[in-house]
Amino acid sequence: MSLLGREVFWPPADELTEVAEKIRARLGEWPAASTRWRICLTMPDAPGAQDLIVFTEPRSENFSVGEAAVIEAYGGRAVFNRADACYALEGEWSDNWLDALAAFLDCNFDPHDALVLAMAWRSGDEQKDDAWPTDFATFPRVADLPLAPESAFPSCPDALGLYPVLPAAEWVERVLDLDVCTAQLRRKTTDVADLKQEIERSVAAGRKHQAQLFINDHWREAIDAGAYGVHLGQEDVEVSDLNAIVRAGLRLGLSTHGYYEMLRALHFRPSYLALGAVFPTTTKVMPTKPQGLARLQRYVALLKGRVPLVAIGGIDGKVLPDVLSTGVGSAAVVRAVTEAPDTETAVSALRQTFASLNAEKNSEIGR
Known part of the structure; x- marks a missing residue:
């Protein structure tokens, strides 16, 4: 379960990795991650399929990211892009959301779901015995959706x-x-x-x-x-x-x-x-x-x-x-x-x- 000793962030960031490991330790046992994602805080020389490149401000220029996935997170909006898939979220997030993202990726969640959880994470949650995000108010909203129907659908029994x-x-x-x-x-x-x-x-x-x-x-x-x-x-x-x-x-x-x-x-x-x-x-x-x-x-x-x-x-x-x-x-x-x-x-x-x-x-x- 240890994140230490392997490349989690690029450039190498020991402090971020240590916080990520503290968060991961409070999330319980999960299957080993099928993809060992590397979170890139700057553009790597040769982006790979396991790289997740993070931009925290608008890109100054367009450039190829190769097979890498991309997260653009700023202005209350986080967008995950990989190949033809795009997932847009709106909300607030804590200062250590990147550490949380690394922890949830290590729990074998797909990047778009790990991003949801990282945005729902709040600083200090790693001090809880069970630190999993369960407060719906902290979860982000999915952006760029068509209008919802004029009214809610009729209810059905809570237990079907x-x-x-x-x-x-x-x-x-x-x-x-x-x-x-x-x-x-x-x-x-x-x-x-x-x-x-x-x-x-x-x-x-x-x-x-x-x-x-x-x-x-x-x-x-x-x-x-x-x-x-x-x-x-x-x-x-x-x-x-x-x-x-x-x-x-x-x-x-x-x-x-x-x-x-x-x-x-x-x-x-x-x-x-x-x-x-x-x-x-x-x-x-x-x-x-x-x-x-x-x-x-x-x-x-x-x-x-x-x-x-x-x-x-x-x-x-x-x-x-x-x-x-x-x-x-x-x-x-x-x-x-x-x-x-x-x-x-x-x-x-x-x-x-x-x-x-x-x-x-x-x-x-x-x-």
Whole structure:
């Protein structure tokens, strides 16, 4: 876990490295960083792919940074650029934010998420036993976003419970018949007629059981069918008519894969956030590496009570108790239901895990 003895800053800066190590020591155990980033305070002679060049004032001239990534941080704004990716943040930061950035990079966070945490860091936090940033007021805002919808999306229960994500209306009907209250239709098809029929049939099943039935991606068809809600990915937000969705009274769930995307999603005032992928999953190609339980626990600590949260990605009956122990109010499952030898038995066991946890919470409250 030691940062000393390796090149963390360029030019070499022993004092910065020592402070970074003090901060890192208070952040707990994390997987070793997959990239050993070097934070460059001046332009290196030959910028490399593992260099993160920091400018704290406007550049006087344009020059090539090669394969290096760049952070420009001044005037209350910090922008991270790498290849074709750009992440812009606004807010305040402490004098030792660069030390904190080095520490969070060493915790194996991607640079844009490490930058969010570094901006949320406050001088003196390294004196705390648990120094992880959890005060939402210190976190930056994502900049350069389109306007949020005219009003917030309708609310949904804070704890959505067991949340199966299902491939067909037949599955939706079968699972809702087993007293599941929340489900999502993720129908992968280019057949317009099939899609319309599947969504209408699923929405009808949701109404029959008074369940929270979300439609993945296909927001126009979901509006036409009168669905309870829609679930969108990060890439869908700017190409979907969010005002049309909110005017139709549908709830909105948004996928997130880290701190930056969580802050970005909150700008649009959704009904819930999905946090993932917690574990490796084969149901879809993920844009980021698995988050793991430790990160999930940190996300919940920051956002619980602010917006309903759903854990998603590789969750089955074996890991569900550990997932729920983080305090998240819902867990989405896919293969744990659709590939189970016996659907009824699988759903019953998953629901029992939620019931047992709720019983434990109520028992603790009553003490």
